[in-house]
Amino acid sequence: MFATAVFGALLSSLAISETASAAEVSNWRIRDTLSVCQEISKAVSSASAVYYPQNSSYAVDVEHYLATSSQEAACSVEPGTPEDVGVILQILGNTQTPFAVKGGGHASNPGFSSTTGVQVAMARFSGVTYNSGSQTVDIGAGLIWDDVYAALEPYEVNVVGGRVTGVGVAGLTLGGGYSFLSNQYGLTVDTVTAYQLVLPNGTVSSITASSNPDLFFALKGGFNNFGIVTQFTLKAYPQGQVWGGIIEAVDQFDAIAAATANFYANVTDAKAAILPTFNFASNTPIGEVSIFYDGPTPPDGMFDEFLAIPALSQDISTRSFLSLILSDPSNGTAGLRGYFNTVSLYEITPSILAAVANETLYWASQLESDVPGLFVSYDVEPFLPSVFSHGSDSAWPPIRANAILPMNIYYSWNSSSSDSLINNVMQTSASYLTSLAVSEGQAVSNAPLYPNYAIYDTPLSRMYDDNLSRLQSIKAQYDPDNVMGLTGGWKF
Numbered sequence: 001m002f003a004t005a006v007f008g009a010l011l012s013s014l015a016i017s018e019t020a021s022a023a024e025v026s027n028w029r030i031r032d033t034l035s036v037c038q039e040i041s042k043a044v045s046s047a048s049a050v051y052y053p054q055n056s057s058y059a060v061d062v063e064h065y066l067a068t069s070s071q072e073a074a075c076s077v078e079p080g081t082p083e084d085v086g087v088i089l090q091i092l093g094n095t096q097t098p099f100a101v102k103g104g105g106h107a108s109n110p111g112f113s114s115t116t117g118v119q120v121a122m123a124r125f126s127g128v129t130y131n132s133g134s135q136t137v138d139i140g141a142g143l144i145w146d147d148v149y150a151a152l153e154p155y156e157v158n159v160v161g162g163r164v165t166g167v168g169v170a171g172l173t174l175g176g177g178y179s180f181l182s183n184q185y186g187l188t189v190d191t192v193t194a195y196q197l198v199l200p201n202g203t204v205s206s207i208t209a210s211s212n213p214d215l216f217f218a219l220k221g222g223f224n225n226f227g228i229v230t231q232f233t234l235k236a237y238p239q240g241q242v243w244g245g246i247i248e249a250v251d252q253f254d255a256i257a258a259a260t261a262n263f264y265a266n267v268t269d270a271k272a273a274i275l276p277t278f279n280f281a282s283n284t285p286i287g288e289v290s291i292f293y294d295g296p297t298p299p300d301g302m303f304d305e306f307l308a309i310p311a312l313s314q315d316i317s318t319r320s321f322l323s324l325i326l327s328d329p330s331n332g333t334a335g336l337r338g339y340f341n342t343v344s345l346y347e348i349t350p351s352i353l354a355a356v357a358n359e360t361l362y363w364a365s366q367l368e369s370d371v372p373g374l375f376v377s378y379d380v381e382p383f384l385p386s387v388f389s390h391g392s393d394s395a396w397p398p399i400r401a402n403a404i405l406p407m408n409i410y411y412s413w414n415s416s417s418s419d420s421l422i423n424n425v426m427q428t429s430a431s432y433l434t435s436l437a438v439s440e441g442q443a444v445s446n447a448p449l450y451p452n453y454a455i456y457d458t459p460l461s462r463m464y465d466d467n468l469s470r471l472q473s474i475k476a477q478y479d480p481d482n483v484m485g486l487t488g489g490w491k492f
Contacts, residue, residue: 033117036097037075040118043087047080048124061121064105064114065166066338066412068419071111073100073119080124082230086202089228092118093200093483100488101224104144104168108340108410109456111488113171122170125230130155135236136193141170141229149322158239158321160191163275163290164328173232174223175452176396178406180292180324183270183383185237186390187397189220196231200483204230218474221396221451225475225484225492244292245315245327252309253278253360256287257353259305264348264382271295272302277379278357280364290328291316333375337419338412341426342453343433345405347442348382355436356380356407359429367425373414381405398448398465406450407433426455451490460490468492 041050051058052075061076079085092099098117107113125140128151137159139148145162148169152158160179162172177188185191195207197215207215218226249256260276271294279286291303296318307316315327345352356378364376388400397404409430411422437443451463460468475484475492485491 032095033074033097036091036095037077037118039095040075040077040088040091043091044077044079044084045081048084048088049078049080051076051078061102061123062114062119064102064107065334066108067335068110068337068339068416069105069107069112069114071100071114071116073115074117076119076121078121078124082196082198082204085120085198085228085230086204088118088120089198089200089483090202092486093481096486098486101170101228103141103170104166106144106166106168107171108338108453109488112456113488115488117486120228122228122230127231128152130157130236134193136233137236139169139232139234141231143169145169145172146322146325149325152236152239153320153322155236156239157236159234159236160185160188161234163325165326166334169232170229172452173234174219174221174229176221176450177452178381178383178450180273180275181237181294182387182390183273184294184390185235186387187394188234189394189396190391191235192220192232193235194233195219195229196233197227197229199227200479200481214474215478217393218395218471220391220394222471222474222492223451223489224487225471225490226478227484239294239321241296241318242292242294242321242324243296243298243316243318244290244324245317245319246329247289247291247306247309247314247316248312249287249309250312251285252287253285253357255309256289256306257350257357259289259309260380260382261348261350261353262305263303267302268384269299269302270384270386272298274306274382275379277377278360280360280368280376281374283368285361285364286312292324333412336373336375336412336414337416338375338410339422339426339455340453341409341430341455342450343407343409343430343437343443344447344449345380345407345437345443346402346447348380348405349440349442351440352433352437352442353380355433359433363425363429367421371413371415371418371422373412375410375412377408377410379408379410381407395467395471396448396451396464398463398467402447404448404450406453408453423455423457430455460492463490 058076064070100115101120102113122142125142127140129138160181173188197207209216273292275290277288360378385403387403438445449463472492
Protein backbone atom coordinates (compact mmCIF):
# COMPACT_ATOMS: atom_id res chain seq x y z
CA MET A 1 0.00 0.00 0.00
CA PHE A 2 2.67 2.48 1.02
CA ALA A 3 4.94 1.61 -1.92
CA THR A 4 2.08 2.22 -4.36
CA ALA A 5 1.48 5.67 -2.94
CA VAL A 6 5.15 6.59 -3.08
CA PHE A 7 5.43 5.34 -6.68
CA GLY A 8 2.36 7.36 -7.68
CA ALA A 9 3.75 10.48 -6.08
CA LEU A 10 7.08 9.93 -7.84
CA LEU A 11 5.40 9.61 -11.24
CA SER A 12 3.48 12.80 -10.61
CA SER A 13 6.61 14.68 -9.67
CA LEU A 14 8.42 13.45 -12.79
CA ALA A 15 5.49 14.63 -14.90
CA ILE A 16 6.05 18.23 -13.83
CA SER A 17 8.24 19.79 -16.48
CA GLU A 18 10.62 22.66 -15.93
CA THR A 19 8.19 24.93 -17.78
CA ALA A 20 5.12 23.99 -15.73
CA SER A 21 3.23 26.97 -14.36
CA ALA A 22 2.71 27.52 -10.64
CA ALA A 23 -0.99 26.74 -11.08
CA GLU A 24 -0.17 23.44 -12.83
CA VAL A 25 2.27 22.46 -10.10
CA SER A 26 -0.35 23.29 -7.48
CA ASN A 27 -2.94 21.15 -9.24
CA TRP A 28 -0.56 18.19 -9.47
CA ARG A 29 0.22 18.48 -5.79
CA ILE A 30 -3.46 18.64 -4.91
CA ARG A 31 -4.09 15.44 -6.90
CA ASP A 32 -1.19 13.72 -5.15
CA THR A 33 -2.49 14.78 -1.74
CA LEU A 34 -5.99 13.61 -2.60
CA SER A 35 -4.59 10.19 -3.45
CA VAL A 36 -2.98 10.14 0.01
CA CYS A 37 -6.34 11.08 1.55
CA GLN A 38 -7.92 8.13 -0.24
CA GLU A 39 -5.16 5.81 0.92
CA ILE A 40 -5.70 6.92 4.52
CA SER A 41 -9.44 6.38 4.18
CA LYS A 42 -8.88 2.78 3.08
CA ALA A 43 -6.26 2.04 5.75
CA VAL A 44 -7.91 3.33 8.94
CA SER A 45 -10.56 1.57 10.98
CA SER A 46 -14.25 2.44 11.17
CA ALA A 47 -13.48 4.51 14.28
CA SER A 48 -11.90 7.14 12.04
CA ALA A 49 -13.10 9.18 9.06
CA VAL A 50 -11.79 11.26 6.16
CA TYR A 51 -13.70 14.35 5.00
CA TYR A 52 -13.46 16.59 1.94
CA PRO A 53 -14.40 20.22 1.18
CA GLN A 54 -18.16 20.95 1.14
CA ASN A 55 -18.62 18.51 4.04
CA SER A 56 -19.70 20.15 7.30
CA SER A 57 -17.27 18.04 9.33
CA TYR A 58 -14.41 19.15 7.09
CA ALA A 59 -15.36 22.79 7.70
CA VAL A 60 -15.18 22.29 11.46
CA ASP A 61 -11.89 20.38 11.20
CA VAL A 62 -10.04 23.14 9.31
CA GLU A 63 -11.58 26.09 11.17
CA HIS A 64 -9.39 27.97 13.66
CA TYR A 65 -10.00 30.71 16.18
CA LEU A 66 -8.14 33.18 13.94
CA ALA A 67 -8.50 33.43 10.17
CA THR A 68 -4.72 33.77 9.81
CA SER A 69 -4.39 30.28 11.29
CA SER A 70 -6.87 28.59 8.92
CA GLN A 71 -6.08 27.02 5.55
CA GLU A 72 -7.98 24.91 3.04
CA ALA A 73 -6.64 21.38 3.34
CA ALA A 74 -7.03 18.75 0.62
CA CYS A 75 -8.92 16.68 3.18
CA SER A 76 -9.37 16.38 6.91
CA VAL A 77 -8.85 13.22 8.89
CA GLU A 78 -10.44 12.52 12.27
CA PRO A 79 -8.59 9.56 13.80
CA GLY A 80 -10.60 7.69 16.39
CA THR A 81 -7.92 5.45 17.93
CA PRO A 82 -4.21 5.82 18.71
CA GLU A 83 -3.53 2.91 16.37
CA ASP A 84 -5.19 4.77 13.51
CA VAL A 85 -3.04 7.79 14.30
CA GLY A 86 -0.06 5.48 13.83
CA VAL A 87 -1.36 4.29 10.46
CA ILE A 88 -1.92 7.88 9.35
CA LEU A 89 1.57 8.99 10.42
CA GLN A 90 3.18 6.14 8.52
CA ILE A 91 1.30 6.98 5.31
CA LEU A 92 2.10 10.68 5.64
CA GLY A 93 5.75 9.94 6.31
CA ASN A 94 6.15 7.43 3.50
CA THR A 95 4.51 9.76 0.97
CA GLN A 96 6.18 12.89 2.39
CA THR A 97 2.80 14.63 2.54
CA PRO A 98 2.53 17.92 4.44
CA PHE A 99 0.02 17.74 7.28
CA ALA A 100 -1.15 19.59 10.36
CA VAL A 101 -2.40 18.47 13.77
CA LYS A 102 -5.25 20.45 15.30
CA GLY A 103 -6.34 20.16 18.93
CA GLY A 104 -8.55 23.07 19.94
CA GLY A 105 -7.62 25.32 17.02
CA HIS A 106 -6.57 28.30 19.13
CA ALA A 107 -3.06 28.58 17.66
CA SER A 108 -2.23 32.16 16.72
CA ASN A 109 0.65 31.46 14.32
CA PRO A 110 -0.08 30.82 10.62
CA GLY A 111 0.44 27.20 9.58
CA PHE A 112 1.14 25.90 13.08
CA SER A 113 -1.96 23.68 13.14
CA SER A 114 -3.27 24.13 9.60
CA THR A 115 -2.11 23.04 6.16
CA THR A 116 -2.96 22.81 2.48
CA GLY A 117 -2.09 19.11 2.79
CA VAL A 118 -3.82 16.72 5.19
CA GLN A 119 -5.51 18.23 8.25
CA VAL A 120 -5.42 15.80 11.18
CA ALA A 121 -8.17 16.88 13.58
CA MET A 122 -8.07 15.30 17.03
CA ALA A 123 -11.76 15.95 17.78
CA ARG A 124 -12.58 12.28 18.45
CA PHE A 125 -10.10 12.15 21.33
CA SER A 126 -12.65 13.75 23.63
CA GLY A 127 -12.69 11.63 26.77
CA VAL A 128 -12.27 12.92 30.33
CA THR A 129 -11.75 10.19 32.94
CA TYR A 130 -11.21 10.97 36.62
CA ASN A 131 -9.12 8.32 38.39
CA SER A 132 -9.99 8.72 42.07
CA GLY A 133 -7.42 6.18 43.26
CA SER A 134 -4.43 7.93 41.69
CA GLN A 135 -5.98 11.41 41.83
CA THR A 136 -5.31 11.93 38.14
CA VAL A 137 -7.39 12.76 35.07
CA ASP A 138 -7.02 11.30 31.57
CA ILE A 139 -7.84 14.01 29.02
CA GLY A 140 -8.24 13.62 25.27
CA ALA A 141 -6.11 15.80 23.01
CA GLY A 142 -9.08 17.11 21.04
CA LEU A 143 -10.76 18.94 23.92
CA ILE A 144 -10.89 22.55 25.00
CA TRP A 145 -10.50 23.34 28.69
CA ASP A 146 -14.16 24.35 29.05
CA ASP A 147 -15.11 20.71 28.35
CA VAL A 148 -12.61 19.40 30.90
CA TYR A 149 -13.79 21.71 33.67
CA ALA A 150 -17.42 20.79 32.98
CA ALA A 151 -16.66 17.05 33.16
CA LEU A 152 -14.73 17.36 36.43
CA GLU A 153 -17.17 19.64 38.23
CA PRO A 154 -19.35 16.79 39.60
CA TYR A 155 -16.27 15.22 41.21
CA GLU A 156 -15.24 18.50 42.90
CA VAL A 157 -11.74 18.24 41.42
CA ASN A 158 -9.85 20.29 38.88
CA VAL A 159 -6.67 20.39 36.80
CA VAL A 160 -4.21 23.15 35.99
CA GLY A 161 -5.47 24.45 32.67
CA GLY A 162 -6.50 27.46 30.59
CA ARG A 163 -7.79 30.75 31.94
CA VAL A 164 -10.15 31.83 29.14
CA THR A 165 -12.86 30.08 27.18
CA GLY A 166 -12.08 28.24 23.95
CA VAL A 167 -8.42 27.33 24.55
CA GLY A 168 -7.35 23.84 23.49
CA VAL A 169 -5.91 21.30 25.90
CA ALA A 170 -3.16 20.05 23.57
CA GLY A 171 -1.53 23.32 22.55
CA LEU A 172 -1.51 24.87 26.00
CA THR A 173 -0.19 21.70 27.67
CA LEU A 174 2.51 20.98 25.09
CA GLY A 175 3.75 24.57 25.34
CA GLY A 176 3.89 25.08 29.11
CA GLY A 177 0.53 26.19 30.46
CA TYR A 178 -0.06 29.15 32.78
CA SER A 179 -3.25 28.93 34.85
CA PHE A 180 -5.20 30.62 37.61
CA LEU A 181 -3.99 27.66 39.70
CA SER A 182 -0.30 28.01 38.78
CA ASN A 183 0.69 29.87 41.95
CA GLN A 184 -0.47 26.82 43.90
CA TYR A 185 0.56 23.95 41.64
CA GLY A 186 2.86 25.23 38.87
CA LEU A 187 2.45 25.19 35.11
CA THR A 188 0.31 22.60 33.37
CA VAL A 189 3.47 20.73 32.30
CA ASP A 190 4.44 20.46 35.98
CA THR A 191 1.28 18.44 36.65
CA VAL A 192 1.47 15.95 33.77
CA THR A 193 2.11 12.38 34.91
CA ALA A 194 1.84 10.63 31.52
CA TYR A 195 1.45 11.23 27.80
CA GLN A 196 -0.09 8.77 25.38
CA LEU A 197 2.17 9.37 22.40
CA VAL A 198 2.04 7.94 18.89
CA LEU A 199 5.59 7.97 17.59
CA PRO A 200 6.34 8.78 13.93
CA ASN A 201 6.94 5.06 13.27
CA GLY A 202 3.36 4.32 14.35
CA THR A 203 4.14 2.89 17.79
CA VAL A 204 1.71 3.82 20.58
CA SER A 205 3.57 4.50 23.82
CA SER A 206 2.83 5.63 27.35
CA ILE A 207 5.47 8.20 28.24
CA THR A 208 6.18 8.77 31.92
CA ALA A 209 9.09 10.07 33.96
CA SER A 210 10.14 6.51 34.78
CA SER A 211 9.39 4.75 31.48
CA ASN A 212 11.00 7.28 29.16
CA PRO A 213 12.57 10.23 30.97
CA ASP A 214 14.04 11.92 27.88
CA LEU A 215 10.74 12.01 25.96
CA PHE A 216 8.87 12.95 29.13
CA PHE A 217 11.18 15.93 29.52
CA ALA A 218 10.88 16.87 25.84
CA LEU A 219 7.07 16.76 25.77
CA LYS A 220 6.89 19.19 28.69
CA GLY A 221 7.00 22.26 26.49
CA GLY A 222 8.37 20.70 23.29
CA PHE A 223 5.12 20.61 21.28
CA ASN A 224 4.56 18.15 18.40
CA ASN A 225 8.17 17.40 17.49
CA PHE A 226 8.17 13.80 18.69
CA GLY A 227 4.89 12.38 17.41
CA ILE A 228 1.22 13.02 18.12
CA VAL A 229 -0.07 13.06 21.69
CA THR A 230 -3.56 11.56 21.91
CA GLN A 231 -4.07 11.76 25.68
CA PHE A 232 -2.66 13.62 28.67
CA THR A 233 -2.78 12.40 32.26
CA LEU A 234 -2.76 15.30 34.73
CA LYS A 235 -2.78 15.49 38.50
CA ALA A 236 -6.18 16.30 40.01
CA TYR A 237 -6.68 18.78 42.84
CA PRO A 238 -9.69 19.48 45.08
CA GLN A 239 -11.91 22.21 43.67
CA GLY A 240 -14.82 23.93 45.39
CA GLN A 241 -16.47 27.20 44.57
CA VAL A 242 -14.28 30.13 43.59
CA TRP A 243 -14.76 33.87 43.69
CA GLY A 244 -14.12 36.30 40.87
CA GLY A 245 -14.95 37.25 37.32
CA ILE A 246 -14.47 40.17 34.94
CA ILE A 247 -14.27 43.93 35.38
CA GLU A 248 -14.41 46.10 32.25
CA ALA A 249 -13.71 49.83 32.41
CA VAL A 250 -13.40 52.63 29.83
CA ASP A 251 -10.59 55.22 30.12
CA GLN A 252 -9.27 53.67 33.34
CA PHE A 253 -5.81 52.48 32.29
CA ASP A 254 -4.08 54.44 35.07
CA ALA A 255 -6.33 52.99 37.76
CA ILE A 256 -5.91 49.44 36.46
CA ALA A 257 -2.13 49.87 36.27
CA ALA A 258 -1.95 51.21 39.84
CA ALA A 259 -4.12 48.38 41.23
CA THR A 260 -2.07 45.79 39.34
CA ALA A 261 1.25 47.14 40.63
CA ASN A 262 -0.02 47.14 44.20
CA PHE A 263 -1.43 43.62 43.87
CA TYR A 264 1.84 42.26 42.49
CA ALA A 265 3.90 43.98 45.18
CA ASN A 266 1.77 43.00 48.16
CA VAL A 267 -0.40 39.91 47.60
CA THR A 268 1.40 36.66 48.39
CA ASP A 269 -1.64 34.39 48.80
CA ALA A 270 -1.16 31.55 46.28
CA LYS A 271 -4.93 31.18 45.88
CA ALA A 272 -5.20 34.66 44.35
CA ALA A 273 -4.59 35.60 40.72
CA ILE A 274 -5.34 38.41 38.29
CA LEU A 275 -5.12 38.88 34.54
CA PRO A 276 -5.18 42.61 33.62
CA THR A 277 -5.53 43.57 29.96
CA PHE A 278 -5.14 46.93 28.21
CA ASN A 279 -7.32 46.94 25.08
CA PHE A 280 -8.16 49.42 22.34
CA ALA A 281 -11.08 48.93 19.96
CA SER A 282 -13.45 51.24 18.06
CA ASN A 283 -11.53 54.33 19.13
CA THR A 284 -11.98 53.38 22.79
CA PRO A 285 -9.45 52.32 25.45
CA ILE A 286 -11.07 49.48 27.38
CA GLY A 287 -9.34 47.94 30.37
CA GLU A 288 -10.29 44.45 31.47
CA VAL A 289 -9.27 42.58 34.61
CA SER A 290 -9.98 38.93 35.37
CA ILE A 291 -9.79 38.42 39.12
CA PHE A 292 -9.70 35.03 40.80
CA TYR A 293 -9.64 33.58 44.27
CA ASP A 294 -9.63 29.84 44.88
CA GLY A 295 -12.31 29.86 47.54
CA PRO A 296 -15.85 31.17 47.99
CA THR A 297 -14.70 34.45 49.58
CA PRO A 298 -11.34 36.28 49.33
CA PRO A 299 -9.63 37.83 52.35
CA ASP A 300 -10.94 41.28 53.20
CA GLY A 301 -9.44 44.06 51.14
CA MET A 302 -7.46 41.90 48.70
CA PHE A 303 -9.28 43.07 45.56
CA ASP A 304 -10.81 46.32 46.84
CA GLU A 305 -8.67 48.53 44.62
CA PHE A 306 -9.93 46.74 41.51
CA LEU A 307 -13.54 46.75 42.68
CA ALA A 308 -13.37 50.51 43.25
CA ILE A 309 -12.51 51.25 39.59
CA PRO A 310 -15.50 52.88 37.81
CA ALA A 311 -16.66 50.00 35.64
CA LEU A 312 -18.51 49.68 32.37
CA SER A 313 -19.48 46.21 33.58
CA GLN A 314 -18.62 44.07 36.59
CA ASP A 315 -19.39 40.36 36.80
CA ILE A 316 -17.93 39.25 40.12
CA SER A 317 -19.45 36.53 42.29
CA THR A 318 -18.98 33.26 44.11
CA ARG A 319 -19.37 30.63 41.42
CA SER A 320 -18.03 27.41 39.92
CA PHE A 321 -14.62 27.40 38.27
CA LEU A 322 -16.28 26.75 34.90
CA SER A 323 -18.62 29.71 35.37
CA LEU A 324 -15.63 31.95 36.03
CA ILE A 325 -13.86 30.77 32.87
CA LEU A 326 -16.98 31.35 30.77
CA SER A 327 -17.38 34.88 32.14
CA ASP A 328 -14.46 36.13 30.03
CA PRO A 329 -15.68 37.28 26.59
CA SER A 330 -12.39 36.29 24.94
CA ASN A 331 -14.03 34.98 21.77
CA GLY A 332 -15.12 38.46 20.68
CA THR A 333 -12.44 38.63 17.99
CA ALA A 334 -12.87 35.06 16.74
CA GLY A 335 -12.77 34.82 12.95
CA LEU A 336 -10.57 37.87 12.45
CA ARG A 337 -6.92 37.77 11.45
CA GLY A 338 -4.55 37.95 14.40
CA TYR A 339 -1.12 37.32 15.91
CA PHE A 340 0.29 36.92 19.40
CA ASN A 341 3.70 38.10 20.51
CA THR A 342 5.35 38.22 23.91
CA VAL A 343 7.78 39.84 26.32
CA SER A 344 9.22 37.99 29.32
CA LEU A 345 9.37 39.97 32.55
CA TYR A 346 10.96 39.10 35.88
CA GLU A 347 9.11 41.86 37.73
CA ILE A 348 6.02 44.02 37.24
CA THR A 349 6.42 47.63 38.30
CA PRO A 350 4.46 50.89 37.87
CA SER A 351 6.86 52.01 35.13
CA ILE A 352 6.46 48.89 32.99
CA LEU A 353 2.68 49.03 33.42
CA ALA A 354 2.66 52.68 32.35
CA ALA A 355 4.72 51.73 29.28
CA VAL A 356 2.30 48.91 28.40
CA ALA A 357 -0.67 51.29 28.63
CA ASN A 358 1.18 53.83 26.47
CA GLU A 359 2.06 51.19 23.85
CA THR A 360 -1.59 50.22 23.60
CA LEU A 361 -2.69 53.80 23.02
CA TYR A 362 0.23 54.77 20.78
CA TRP A 363 -0.01 51.90 18.31
CA ALA A 364 -3.77 52.08 18.19
CA SER A 365 -3.55 55.76 17.25
CA GLN A 366 -0.90 55.05 14.61
CA LEU A 367 -2.71 52.15 12.97
CA GLU A 368 -6.43 52.61 13.39
CA SER A 369 -7.03 54.72 10.26
CA ASP A 370 -5.04 52.32 8.04
CA VAL A 371 -5.99 48.92 9.51
CA PRO A 372 -9.70 48.06 9.23
CA GLY A 373 -11.11 46.15 12.19
CA LEU A 374 -8.08 46.85 14.38
CA PHE A 375 -8.08 45.47 17.92
CA VAL A 376 -5.01 46.03 20.13
CA SER A 377 -4.49 44.17 23.39
CA TYR A 378 -1.63 43.92 25.89
CA ASP A 379 -1.98 41.78 28.99
CA VAL A 380 0.39 41.57 31.93
CA GLU A 381 0.47 38.37 33.94
CA PRO A 382 1.51 38.60 37.59
CA PHE A 383 2.56 35.36 39.26
CA LEU A 384 4.38 34.66 42.51
CA PRO A 385 8.18 34.34 42.38
CA SER A 386 7.71 30.69 43.42
CA VAL A 387 5.57 29.71 40.41
CA PHE A 388 8.37 27.63 38.85
CA SER A 389 9.25 25.87 42.12
CA HIS A 390 6.46 23.30 41.63
CA GLY A 391 8.24 21.49 38.80
CA SER A 392 11.65 20.70 37.33
CA ASP A 393 13.51 19.52 34.23
CA SER A 394 11.20 20.50 31.40
CA ALA A 395 11.74 21.60 27.82
CA TRP A 396 10.08 24.87 28.79
CA PRO A 397 10.87 26.82 30.84
CA PRO A 398 14.54 26.08 30.21
CA ILE A 399 15.54 28.08 33.30
CA ARG A 400 13.66 28.02 36.60
CA ALA A 401 15.85 30.31 38.71
CA ASN A 402 13.46 33.21 38.08
CA ALA A 403 9.73 33.23 37.51
CA ILE A 404 8.97 34.32 33.96
CA LEU A 405 5.95 36.61 33.79
CA PRO A 406 4.81 36.40 30.16
CA MET A 407 3.14 39.39 28.56
CA ASN A 408 0.69 38.51 25.80
CA ILE A 409 0.59 41.06 22.97
CA TYR A 410 -2.42 40.42 20.73
CA TYR A 411 -3.48 42.33 17.63
CA SER A 412 -6.38 41.41 15.36
CA TRP A 413 -7.63 42.97 12.12
CA ASN A 414 -9.73 42.31 9.01
CA SER A 415 -7.56 42.20 5.89
CA SER A 416 -4.54 40.14 4.82
CA SER A 417 -3.08 43.33 3.35
CA SER A 418 -2.27 44.39 6.92
CA ASP A 419 -0.42 41.19 7.90
CA SER A 420 3.15 42.36 7.25
CA LEU A 421 2.59 45.76 8.84
CA ILE A 422 1.14 44.24 12.00
CA ASN A 423 4.00 41.75 12.29
CA ASN A 424 6.52 44.60 12.10
CA VAL A 425 4.64 46.69 14.64
CA MET A 426 4.33 43.81 17.11
CA GLN A 427 8.04 43.04 16.81
CA THR A 428 8.91 46.71 17.31
CA SER A 429 6.64 47.04 20.33
CA ALA A 430 7.96 43.86 21.96
CA SER A 431 11.56 44.98 21.41
CA TYR A 432 10.87 48.38 22.95
CA LEU A 433 9.18 46.92 26.03
CA THR A 434 11.97 44.36 26.44
CA SER A 435 14.64 47.07 26.25
CA LEU A 436 12.77 49.16 28.81
CA ALA A 437 12.37 46.20 31.17
CA VAL A 438 16.06 45.32 30.83
CA SER A 439 17.16 48.89 31.49
CA GLU A 440 15.07 48.98 34.65
CA GLY A 441 16.16 45.55 35.88
CA GLN A 442 12.76 43.95 35.31
CA ALA A 443 14.12 41.42 32.79
CA VAL A 444 17.28 40.35 31.02
CA SER A 445 17.70 40.68 27.27
CA ASN A 446 17.77 36.92 26.67
CA ALA A 447 15.02 35.89 29.12
CA PRO A 448 13.30 32.83 27.55
CA LEU A 449 10.12 33.72 25.67
CA TYR A 450 6.91 31.77 26.27
CA PRO A 451 6.40 29.67 23.11
CA ASN A 452 2.60 29.66 23.37
CA TYR A 453 2.68 33.44 22.84
CA ALA A 454 5.79 33.91 20.67
CA ILE A 455 5.19 35.20 17.14
CA TYR A 456 5.87 32.79 14.28
CA ASP A 457 9.34 34.02 13.25
CA THR A 458 10.82 33.91 16.77
CA PRO A 459 14.18 32.04 16.82
CA LEU A 460 14.03 28.75 18.73
CA SER A 461 17.00 29.82 20.86
CA ARG A 462 14.95 32.72 22.27
CA MET A 463 12.50 30.23 23.74
CA TYR A 464 14.51 27.14 24.62
CA ASP A 465 17.96 28.55 25.43
CA ASP A 466 20.41 25.78 26.42
CA ASN A 467 17.70 23.10 26.15
CA LEU A 468 17.61 23.43 22.37
CA SER A 469 20.51 21.10 21.57
CA ARG A 470 19.13 18.45 23.94
CA LEU A 471 15.70 18.68 22.32
CA GLN A 472 17.21 18.41 18.84
CA SER A 473 19.07 15.26 19.90
CA ILE A 474 15.88 13.67 21.29
CA LYS A 475 14.02 14.63 18.12
CA ALA A 476 16.68 12.97 15.94
CA GLN A 477 16.49 9.80 18.03
CA TYR A 478 12.72 9.33 17.90
CA ASP A 479 12.00 10.88 14.50
CA PRO A 480 15.09 10.10 12.39
CA ASP A 481 13.15 10.54 9.13
CA ASN A 482 11.78 13.92 10.27
CA VAL A 483 8.14 12.93 9.76
CA MET A 484 7.05 15.61 12.21
CA GLY A 485 8.95 18.13 10.10
CA LEU A 486 6.10 17.77 7.59
CA THR A 487 3.78 19.53 10.01
CA GLY A 488 3.73 23.06 11.40
CA GLY A 489 4.80 24.53 14.71
CA TRP A 490 8.12 25.14 16.41
CA LYS A 491 10.48 22.66 14.73
CA PHE A 492 13.68 21.43 16.38
